[in-house]
Amino acid sequence: MKNDYRARSHPAWWAFLLHRLSGLALSLFLPLHFLALGQALQGEARLDSLLRWTEQPLVKSAEIVLVLLLAAHLTGGLRLLALEFLPWRDWQKSLLAWAAGAALAAGLAFALAL
Amino acid sequence: MSSAGQFYAAAPGPGAKPEVWLWIAQRASAALLVLCVLVHLFTIIYAVRHGLSGAHILERTRGNAAALAFYSLYVLAIAVHAPIGLRTLCQEWLGWRSASLTWFIGAIALALIALGVRAALAVFL
Numbered sequence: 001m002k003n004d005y006r007a008r009s010h011p012a013w014w015a016f017l018l019h020r021l022s023g024l025a026l027s028l029f030l031p032l033h034f035l036a037l038g039q040a041l042q043g044e045a046r047l048d049s050l051l052r053w054t055e056q057p058l059v060k061s062a063e064i065v066l067v068l069l070l071a072a073h074l075t076g077g078l079r080l081l082a083l084e085f086l087p088w089r090d091w092q093k094s095l096l097a098w099a100a101g102a103a104l105a106a107g108l109a110f111a112l113a114l
Numbered sequence: 115m116s117s118a119g120q121f122y123a124a125a126p127g128p129g130a131k132p133e134v135w136l137w138i139a140q141r142a143s144a145a146l147l148v149l150c151v152l153v154h155l156f157t158i159i160y161a162v163r164h165g166l167s168g169a170h171i172l173e174r175t176r177g178n179a180a181a182l183a184f185y186s187l188y189v190l191a192i193a194v195h196a197p198i199g200l201r202t203l204c205q206e207w208l209g210w211r212s213a214s215l216t217w218f219i220g221a222i223a224l225a226l227i228a229l230g231v232r233a234a235l236a237v238f239l
Contacts, residue, residue, distance in 0.1 A: 034229035080144075106159070
């Protein structure tokens with residue numbers, strides 16, 4: 001099938017792109033996350049100084065985006081698993097909306113410290 | 115039985131192509147990661163709500179064998195899932211399909227395991 005503008009105007013194409021880009025971003029972030037947690041080997045004070053660094057507005061914003069991406073990758077992945085492994089049902093058409101809504105809710109819960 | 119039913123009933127044998135095993139590994143690790151990420155997201159939201167500090171984090175994880183087991187499993191699932199996803203991305207977007215890609219992806223998987231297990235131990239010890 002030609003992957004032209006008609007395919008890209010479908011919400012499922014944007015879901016595919018978001019799933020792929022969020023996966024890429026999370027893969028790039030993971031080594032940094034692991035290295036940061038590894039700082040605990042040098043004691044609680046070292047971990048605290050790192051946590052203070054993350055309180056800067058720009059870093060905090062990046063954290064919110066990362067939580068959103070993690071939640072979006074989770075809900076988008078759940079949608080894919082449902083499409084691939086469950087028998088087709090009409091409610092699966094609404095999965096995109098549910099996935100987006102749940103990811104947004106998780107991001108907001110983190111951003112607003114609910 | 116429908117043709118779809120027959121498809122699902124056919125389990126891959128030992129001679130199945132590596133692509134089939136990678137597809138299965140990607141889905142199996144995804145299913146495990148659904149649970150791990152859910153727990154992780156709830157922990158993040160809970161931790162931020164109660165004030166994030168080195169003391170709070172280490173209080174939950176130091177000497178906590180269940181947490182160490184959970185994070186080790188989480189790291190292993192990530193080390194399977196992420197490299198397979200990156201492999202597909204390299205193939206489809208970069209046109210990288212040579213044998214060197216297998217080595218590159220393998221190296222990423224090993225690096226993720228090493229860094230991840232080190233991080234899990236760092237907050238446990």
